[in-house]
Amino acid sequence: MKSLSATLVLLASCCTAQAQYNPWEQATSTYQAPAAAIGSYANGCLAGAKALPLAGEGYQVIRAQRHRFYGHPSLIAFISDYAKQLRNQGINNILIADMSMPRGGQFNYGHSSHQIGLDVDIWLRLEDDLLVTKQLASPYAVSVVDKKNLVVNKNTWKDEHKTMLKVAAQDERVARIFINPIIKQQLCDERETGDEWLQKIRPWWGHSSHMHVRLVCPVGDTQCNNQKPIAKGHGCDELSWWKEQLAKTPTFSKPQKPKPLKTKPLPCEPLIKSLQAKQQN
Template sequence: MRLLFACLGLLLVLSAPQARAEPLAKQYFGAKTEASKQPPAPYGSYSRGCVAGAVQLPETGPTWQAMRLSRNRNWGHPEVIDYVQNLSAFAATLPGWQGLYVGDISQPRGGPMLSGHRSHQIGLDVDIWMLPAKRLDLSRQARESLSSISLRKAKGAYVNANWSPQHHALLRAAAKDPRVARIFVFPGAKVQMCKDEKGDRRWLRKIRPWYGHHYHFHVRLKCPRGARGCENQDRPPRGDGCADAQKWVNDILNPPPPKPRDPNAPPPKKRRDYVLSDLPRQCASVLRSQ
């Protein structure tokens, strides 16, 4: 009996490293270069999921260009591809804009990325550059080297001289689409829009202040109707959100004192990378699909 327990203990010790060595989900999804041959469907949440049957945004269209093509992140649910095309057509009507430069959407099958975003996993997020698209004939090399412009001043408390009425109009059009759940942008931009908007203010509710997001704004669509495996984010709080954005700005200009740290408190847990078993069960079939 003692020998049996000893053997079992040895087996557990030997198997533990194998469990810890389970490949990370981002390695599986980052290796896929094409979408799955399945009906379009987002599974899971924006930061823990995948997308079946994704569609690739064409690298160049009549009113857009996809940027950073080497990342192969110009894939998304058909709803987000249609959204980008519609918004870019509106952008082309703005003075000084020929359309949009489009940043990351998702990988071909969504899922965690090898680098960068925690979200963008179910094909319903897209980054839109703040740089006005003045030409739509950029080469692949130019799309790797060209940079967007920053619109922030004072660490995001204010907009800078690059901000324009066209940015306001573009964000307003982006938010008014009923498919949009929320749009992330730096706090100073939200406060500026709150000051400048003289008409219908309901769309401002969807514009949410967030860290960064001064070189691009991040659009997040709602789960499409009938997508049962998709998890919506909670709706934004009621109201236009302008007071909340002003608080962000106030905290940037006059940071509150740091809270005293409990010396006996355990160290914060490091956010771990997901393995495949952390994702919705459908994601395994998304990976297996040809």
């Protein structure tokens, strides 16, 4: 009986492992081809990805052990340009978090998007000094939102955060920036005439310790699907709904389960087939 029970447990664990197998998470190499963002931000893949150098002028990559520092060449260029711009404005070292995996595709946990190499999370933790190896591998986040009172945390929210958001939003390569609704409210409270860049600042759940920057599809990437254009206007008039939702949302979170794999666009098939061939050799 004990032997039978052990066998059943083993079979169950094997089935669970099979059910959760995600080939995109197994990729350790890029797909050698001309750069192409294929599909949509939340269902696609990435050919010809480039790895962001783990340190550059004005930035460092955190949690590199996750292998999520890959992107379309246009994203690599944006991050480099953006960090240099911020450095010229006195923000010396931004922390780059999740981008995409070597071949893009779906994450088991966390992100629904970040699949085609055009998304990047940039932490709101401000650091003048470079982090050392141990700190980079296991960094702590800094929230700028007072979730209890639904306002920005005056101890952690700085003028530099507004600068970070504004500089990114004014870049024509940027489609939208996801941020906590409370942060958007703060920006709206400080709004001045001509602040059209606020249109790109999009309120979303979470995002209290990082900004999620999304680029438009690069010119010539015919298999890349842009999102619908953002409605005209600064978007400050939609925040009352968000505040109501945040006020009644419980603070606890359920344990995450691996997300079911989506059927990928057909042009993603070669990326997986070549990966599987490598794994079999």
